[in-house]
Amino acid sequence: MSNAALITREPVINKQHKITANRLIVHAASVSQAVEALDGLADVWPATHPVFISLYKLVPTPDLLNWIAPANAMVEIPVQSIAHPLTLSLIPQLQAAGISLNLTWYQHDTVLPANVPWRFVIIDAKRQTLPADPPGLALAWGLSDVPDFRNAIIQGYDGASGWFFLRGVTGNGKLAPSHAQIVRLMNLVRRNAEVKEIETVLKQDVALSYKLLRYINSAGFGLMCEIQSFRHAVTILGYEKLNKWLSVLLVSASRDPAAPALMQTAIARGRFMEKIGATFFDKGELDNLFITGAFSMLHLLLGASLQAALEEMHLPGPIADALLTGDGVYAPFLKLARALESFDDKSLASLASDLHVSSEQINRAHLEALAFADSLQFG
Structure with a gap:
């Protein structure tokens, strides 16, 4: 198999336990390679729900602007790269192009650039509690199971991202x-x-x-x-x-x-x-x-x-x-x-x-x- 980008995913679940967005994780050697992979999928793009794009371990750079993003695409900006000069350069250009931005791995002490309207904020719920005033709709990540999700919603999260709903489901063993x-x-x-x-x-x-x-x-x-x-x-x-x-x-x-x-x-x-x-x-x-x-x-x-x-x-x-x-x-x-x-x-x-x-x-x-x-x- 060629050494090209691969895409995995996790769903975004709302308070009603429904999938309301698809989070695509693009595994690529470079942002340019990720763009090439995404461009080749325009004709099969899932258009019903918003689609979050995570570049995984890559620093988001202006190379991403070469992608003709579908209207429902949202680009994730991880806090680890938010102060990187190339990412700081990219953010206003994405805004100018009308592409919504999500913030990932937000923490209490994260310093954010001014005048950026974050749509969703993904927070590692295993490592910290929900901040008092997150800069966007808060999604819990890293939940273990369905009971964990219920607790996260009680704490004030707007939903969660991940596969927690595959665990913690029980039944009586018989067909209804x-x-x-x-x-x-x-x-x-x-x-x-x-x-x-x-x-x-x-x-x-x-x-x-x-x-x-x-x-x-x-x-x-x-x-x-x-x-x-x-x-x-x-x-x-x-x-x-x-x-x-x-x-x-x-x-x-x-x-x-x-x-x-x-x-x-x-x-x-x-x-x-x-x-x-x-x-x-x-x-x-x-x-x-x-x-x-x-x-x-x-x-x-x-x-x-x-x-x-x-x-x-x-x-x-x-x-x-x-x-x-x-x-x-x-x-x-x-x-x-x-x-x-x-x-x-x-x-x-x-x-x-x-x-x-x-x-x-x-x-x-x-x-x-x-x-x-x-x-x-x-x-």
């Missing part, structure tokens, strides 16, 4: 009746049951029918006509595609207040696997890759063990192998999707190299997946 109903539908679709039989199950829960049609008609799917009914969906999509969309329905079935962020992450994983796997598998298998990624978080979303949930669904062997044992042909793609949710670009580069995929392919599939997950509007 609403989840079991969707699993029943999936099993009917997988064995090509009569449309009338499937419609009978759907009619027992009108809300499920509505959500299924809403997702199928979402912008991310790209249909040329609006699907009006389940029978219409079978005609246009066929059973295999419907199985994929029922998996989206299952992932989005949780009513837990903390679920929206989990749902969006699960779908982003699935879409990334589907995109990056397109050169490795026949078209018929790509939906299975999507389902593998989406179901990798079922235990968190449904409050049931992964083993119990999968036993009810009778999924194809490669999906079950990847999810339960980390083996099989889909497993390397799931590992790659998970590696995007980290600051560890070396591990990501190693996994990509094993699969012989380029950083450009990784970054493009990554942003396409984010845009797709955002388009479904969970919660």
